[in-house]
Amino acid sequence: MNISLAQLSAFGREVFRQAGVSQADAATATDALLAADSWGIHTHGLKNLSGYVKRLKAGGINPLGQAWVAAEGAAWARVDGDASLGMIGSTFAMRQAIRKAEASGIGFAGLRNSCHFGAAGCYATLAADEGMIGIAMCNDTPTVAVPGALGPVLGSNPIAYAIPAGEQSVLLDIATSTVAGGKVFTAAALGESIPEGWLVDELGLPTTDPSAFPAKATLTPMAAHKGYGLALLIEILSGVLTGAALAGGILSYAYDDPSKPTNHGAAFVAIQIEAMMERAEFEKRMQSLIDEIKNAPKAAGVQQILIPGEREQKYKAKALEDGVKLPSDVWAKLVEVSASTGVDLPMN
């Protein structure tokens, strides 16, 4: 059954409202989650409503929290999320980065005292929607091993960027682990095995059993020391420089005491293209690069080479037209949150 984005949005907003979030913040948070669902990234969309609601009700997320600028300069801001929803503090912080970039060409905003923020790509896209280059990243509770370690040391510390390019944006949203934890949870929920290389078990050996994660298995960093190094940069920009919790000091929004703030950190960069180059020239150069990539000779059996974000934007165009068919594990979570909040399930 396909459900329209409008129906899903109304459901999300009402769930947040029931949990004590203001109308404006409920809309902001729902928009961020629904962006992920509209791209087909259901691991980071409305599926997580139930986890957020649990923390909102227990007090670990403050439903009335108001993100605020703790310090700022010409091209930077340090934002305190006030233990509000990660989507609220992150949207606020990226808007600060955009404001700084409007004034100075580039803007950096760090965020402390936040929570799990959903998909990093949602915030990068806020900048692209303003004609800017947007970059978003965050730290998270450890689920990823580093080379030489036995067990989790750093979070899956994702990074996303979005860049305007004529009719569509280039969009990349990746975990610095080999895969995001959400993909492992989805495989476990669907009873599927996972490829070797995604997880190592308690002895540091590869395992294909997703149900072992996270208690008895650990994600691997992408490209070994390279993913480790990038995850560390993200930890430093999101955590060390912002005043947020670091690595093992960050609570899991899903597993740890829901009455305590998780104190996630995040970092956002906006770059104002027009300060540095005529917009038309930039777009022409982007198109030339995209054309060169798409026209490259293809491997056997390959129909087309995809630009990052191309699949997501096709999915979104279809979602706007036809609505979204939610995977069964996501639907099960919506049923659960509907039951716990009394908000009617979204219908076609």
Added chain:
Amino acid sequence: MNISLAQLSAFGREVFRQAGVSQADAATATDALLAADSWGIHTHGLKNLSGYVKRLKAGGINPLGQAWVAAEGAAWARVDGDASLGMIGSTFAMRQAIRKAEASGIGFAGLRNSCHFGAAGCYATLAADEGMIGIAMCNDTPTVAVPGALGPVLGSNPIAYAIPAGEQSVLLDIATSTVAGGKVFTAAALGESIPEGWLVDELGLPTTDPSAFPAKATLTPMAAHKGYGLALLIEILSGVLTGAALAGGILSYAYDDPSKPTNHGAAFVAIQIEAMMERAEFEKRMQSLIDEIKNAPKAAGVQQILIPGEREQKYKAKALEDGVKLPSDVWAKLVEVSASTGVDLPMN
């Protein structure tokens, strides 16, 4: 035979002087190359002198080129390298980024009309030496396939960062390919085979023969679509936004007509830590994170978990004390450049 850094520096400077480079620029360029050698990254150090000299003599690199600021704002600068050595334009551009970060908290500098710049980590380190976070990246002539493509589409587009952390810096310098092309060349020069996964051949199949690269084999992107996406971001920041050549439009500094400028692009970011956080607090937080990582439980047989840059900084400390033992392929290149320039080889 170990050779002191002072001897190697004198050799590098004299080679550049013989090729028409000013005394100041010869020192700057040599410093950048020697930084890589001092870290044990000999693929990006003095080994490449012969290639640079060839282009300096043929006119593709302008020995008297003067990098200049083509446009700037509160927190950004667009630098034109004037077809000078990549090390000259890149050092100049990172200094612009640092200057902007001093004023505004963060600084971005784009560089066009440059050439192969050696190791990205050298420029990131310039910022760390000023107590800032430094990030450096560049585009390059295509040597890396993207998912679905048969053959090279993007360069190995490296990214490096350096972050002050008390006595030492955290330093990461990686290609966004599975490995850097320099490692393949080194294996070929030493007659060694390479692991599967580094290269694909003309049919898109894995090959372990390094001599096939680059004419008949192509590097793979690290972590598949993730490395592709990061390489594309680097291409856009270094190339699209700066006005440099893009992808296939960039000449190879080693293989293409040495009389023509390569028009490489690069991008540099500096973040002023002290604007955002007391330096002592930042360093304390860095130390806490480093301690947590190093104290994590270790896999069987692992003595210690390394922080990115730790190996390089140990190598450098030893190099300062005992000098450097250059690999045979590097020494062979120095012999070649000594013969072609008449500059005496460095001695112990």
